[in-house]
Amino acid sequence: MNNIINEIREKARQLLAEGKVDVVIGYEKGSLPLKATPCFVHSPEGVDSLIWDETCENNLAAYAAKTPGKKAIITKGCDSRALAVLLQENQLVRDDLFIIGVSCSGVIDQRNILAEVGEILEAKISDGKISVKGMEGDKEYLFAEVKDATCQTCRYPNPVMEDLHIGETIEVAQDAPAFADVVALEEKSASDRQDYFKEQMSKCIRCYACRNACPLCYCQECFVDCNSPRWLTGGVNRAENLFFQAGRVLHLAGRCVDCGACTRACPQGVDIRALNRKMTKDVYVMYNHEAGIGEEGKPALNEYTTNDPEQFLVKE
Amino acid sequence: MKISKEKFGQAFDALVPEYQVIAPVSDANGIAFKGVKSFSEVKQDYLNSKLPPKAFFFPQHEKLMSYKKEGKDVTVKSELKVEDTILFGIRPCDAKGMQLLDMVFKNDQYTDPYYFERRDKSVIIGLACSKIAPTCFCSSFGMSPAGSEGSDILLIDLGDSYEVEVITEKGKALAARFEALSDLSAEEQALVDKIKSAETASKVDVANTTSKLDKMFNSPFWDTLQEKCIGCNVCSFSCPTCHCFDISEEVRKNEGTRVRTWDACMAPLFTLHGSGHNPRDNKKARWRQRLMHKFNYFVHNNGAMACVGCGRCIKSCPVNMDIRQVIDGANKAELVVE
Numbered sequence: 001m002n003n004i005i006n007e008i009r010e011k012a013r014q015l016l017a018e019g020k021v022d023v024v025i026g027y028e029k030g031s032l033p034l035k036a037t038p039c040f041v042h043s044p045e046g047v048d049s050l051i052w053d054e055t056c057e058n059n060l061a062a063y064a065a066k067t068p069g070k071k072a073i074i075t076k077g078c079d080s081r082a083l084a085v086l087l088q089e090n091q092l093v094r095d096d097l098f099i100i101g102v103s104c105s106g107v108i109d110q111r112n113i114l115a116e117v118g119e120i121l122e123a124k125i126s127d128g129k130i131s132v133k134g135m136e137g138d139k140e141y142l143f144a145e146v147k148d149a150t151c152q153t154c155r156y157p158n159p160v161m162e163d164l165h166i167g168e169t170i171e172v173a174q175d176a177p178a179f180a181d182v183v184a185l186e187e188k189s190a191s192d193r194q195d196y197f198k199e200q201m202s203k204c205i206r207c208y209a210c211r212n213a214c215p216l217c218y219c220q221e222c223f224v225d226c227n228s229p230r231w232l233t234g235g236v237n238r239a240e241n242l243f244f245q246a247g248r249v250l251h252l253a254g255r256c257v258d259c260g261a262c263t264r265a266c267p268q269g270v271d272i273r274a275l276n277r278k279m280t281k282d283v284y285v286m287y288n289h290e291a292g293i294g295e296e297g298k299p300a301l302n303e304y305t306t307n308d309p310e311q312f313l314v315k316e
Numbered sequence: 317m318k319i320s321k322e323k324f325g326q327a328f329d330a331l332v333p334e335y336q337v338i339a340p341v342s343d344a345n346g347i348a349f350k351g352v353k354s355f356s357e358v359k360q361d362y363l364n365s366k367l368p369p370k371a372f373f374f375p376q377h378e379k380l381m382s383y384k385k386e387g388k389d390v391t392v393k394s395e396l397k398v399e400d401t402i403l404f405g406i407r408p409c410d411a412k413g414m415q416l417l418d419m420v421f422k423n424d425q426y427t428d429p430y431y432f433e434r435r436d437k438s439v440i441i442g443l444a445c446s447k448i449a450p451t452c453f454c455s456s457f458g459m460s461p462a463g464s465e466g467s468d469i470l471l472i473d474l475g476d477s478y479e480v481e482v483i484t485e486k487g488k489a490l491a492a493r494f495e496a497l498s499d500l501s502a503e504e505q506a507l508v509d510k511i512k513s514a515e516t517a518s519k520v521d522v523a524n525t526t527s528k529l530d531k532m533f534n535s536p537f538w539d540t541l542q543e544k545c546i547g548c549n550v551c552s553f554s555c556p557t558c559h560c561f562d563i564s565e566e567v568r569k570n571e572g573t574r575v576r577t578w579d580a581c582m583a584p585l586f587t588l589h590g591s592g593h594n595p596r597d598n599k600k601a602r603w604r605q606r607l608m609h610k611f612n613y614f615v616h617n618n619g620a621m622a623c624v625g626c627g628r629c630i631k632s633c634p635v636n637m638d639i640r641q642v643i644d645g646a647n648k649a650e651l652v653v654e
Contacts, residue, residue, distance in 0.1 A: 030636040030638075031636060031638035031640070031641055032630070032638075035636045038544040038635055039544065040540065040544065042540075058635060063543075119363065119449045135363075135447065203345055207549040207550045207553050208549055209546070209548035209549075212546040212634075221584070222584070225583075225584045227564075227585070230566075234562070234564070234575065234578075236376050264634070265634035267550050267554065267634075268366070269344070269345045
């Protein structure tokens with residue numbers, strides 16, 4: 001891991017010193033244990049704050065279009081898929097990007113740790129183990145035990161596009177996407193599913209952290225902020241919350257890269273990903289499409305073929 | 317004076333038929349302030365709620381009035397419904413936050429009836445913090461984990477009993493309902509003294525922040541500060557003192573409601589003019605507004621900082637923007653001669 005960090009810093013220093021980029025977007029150590037925070041390095045002197053580990057949980061592609069100038073971005077597999085979709089959708093200029101690819105074995109989901117040990121006072125990551133000192137007790141975890149749910153089903157730990165790769169690549173055993181989580185939800189009765197989403201939606205406070213953390217939610221005016229026509233009110237209740245969440249998921253159909261940034265950003269622990277994953281599965285099953293797995297191609301709903309399924313219209 | 321938790325619980329339950337009683341409970345997402353029917357539902361051991369209790373006085377989405385047009389007749393109806401309420405278990409930071417909100421909703425010219433109807437009909441039973449989280453930094457603001465500002469009654473947890481301190485007249489009236497008050501033992505008094513003298517380990521120096529910010533409107537500090545902020549509303553919605561709101565009409569055919577909704581300095585519609593112009597049309601201006609409002613404008617207008625050091629924004633921020641570091645950054649920023 002240290003070698004990777006050194007290489008990241010060295011490359012960042014070189015790119016900035018040679019004037020190839022105006023800014024390097026990466027991660028630095030956060031103010032809280034087990035938290036990294038996005039950082040923007042503008043000069044070679046600043047590169048030593050850059051880090052890389054299992055706490056680098058944000059999808060930095062969310063900053064790509066909003067940051068002016070030429071930028072180098074530390075890019076995980078999921079970040080690269082988001083960049084690919086943004087390029088496909090003409091949101092980015094490829095020549096303005098320098099993609100520093102790093103393979104990612106997953107990021108830590110703090111929620112379970114917090115539930116067990118309370119507020120985290122100190123934490124250390126070494127050799128795949130995370131030792132945590134909490135207000136309610138200490139515990140040692142294996143990384144696999146606290147790996148984010150998204151990362152557990154990840155099939156693209158290696159960047160799908162990059163200008164430079166740092167560190168080793170990760171072998172992926174699974175060749176087709178598995179959707180056991182979606183199937184489990186589909187197999188529930190309609191009323192059980194309804195109950196599940198009622199509970200989830202009642203937690204939402206409409207802070208829009210999910211939308212803003214999402215690299216692919218880039219509408220200049222989100223439908224929730226449009227006041228003429230007004231699609232939904234500021235009322236925070238299950239129905240309005242579901243309207244927002246479902247609307248967002250539909251806008252991401254065939255575009256969502258399943259990075260999990262929305263769910264990790266949610267301060268309320270809403271299972272947003274359950275909706276996104278269902279959409280991802282449907283798009284895969286119907287169109288054999290996975291979003292952003294290469295620089296070329298188009299999002300699923302931007303392409304039409306005569307073989308497209310039409311079960312919603314006619315019997316097939 | 318102290319009361320055993322058993323006796324307090326009985327007094328608490330006896331108040332339930334007369335008051336809407338709000339208390340901390342454990343829910344799917346941690347600790348939340350909710351209506352309870354019995355003391356047995358109340359979570360005893362907790363740091364603080366995930367969201368601040370301000371919504372009980374200043375709801376996130378509040379109907380102010382409704383109206384209906386029938387032919388040439390227009391009827392207008394107030395939507396204000398207020399019950400006598402007890403808020404139990406409010407932490408000192410949030411109780412202080414309520415005092416700061418009072419300054420916003422009342423001045424020498426106006427009193428906001430929606431906010432103050434609720435405030436006037438409520439009693440706040442504060443509960444001193446026995447445990448202090450690493451993100452707590454209330455001591456930075458001359459407050460303390462056992463501070464009584466904003467509470468009508470302050471309780472200090474002694475294990476099997478509470479020490480009871482009556483702070484206001486309102487609190488005195490309610491405390492009259494607690495029977496079986498007895499004196500503290502020497503050991504208990506020592507525990508009370510210890511809790512009362514506790515300070516948060518985390519502190520930020522705000523001694524010169526306001527005067528520094530006076531000179532920082534055009535500082536390059538804001539250029540880089542805002543870069544990693546994703547512009548969501550988590551910090552504002554989880555803040556016990558954030559109070560910006562928006563008033564809008566929700567209309568259907570001939571009837572409608574006027575509603576007040578929480579706004580936030582990072583929200584796209586914040587300060588957007590009818591013309592389409594927005595004087596704060598970028599994140600830099602939004603962050604300047606956030607910091608200035610809390611640590612400069614509010615101080616000039618009300619004589620206090622609009623931050624109570626509860627640490628919620630630090631814990632909930634998706635990109636780990638830490639307000640303590642932001643204040644520190646402003647303190648250290650070089651001044652540019654204009």
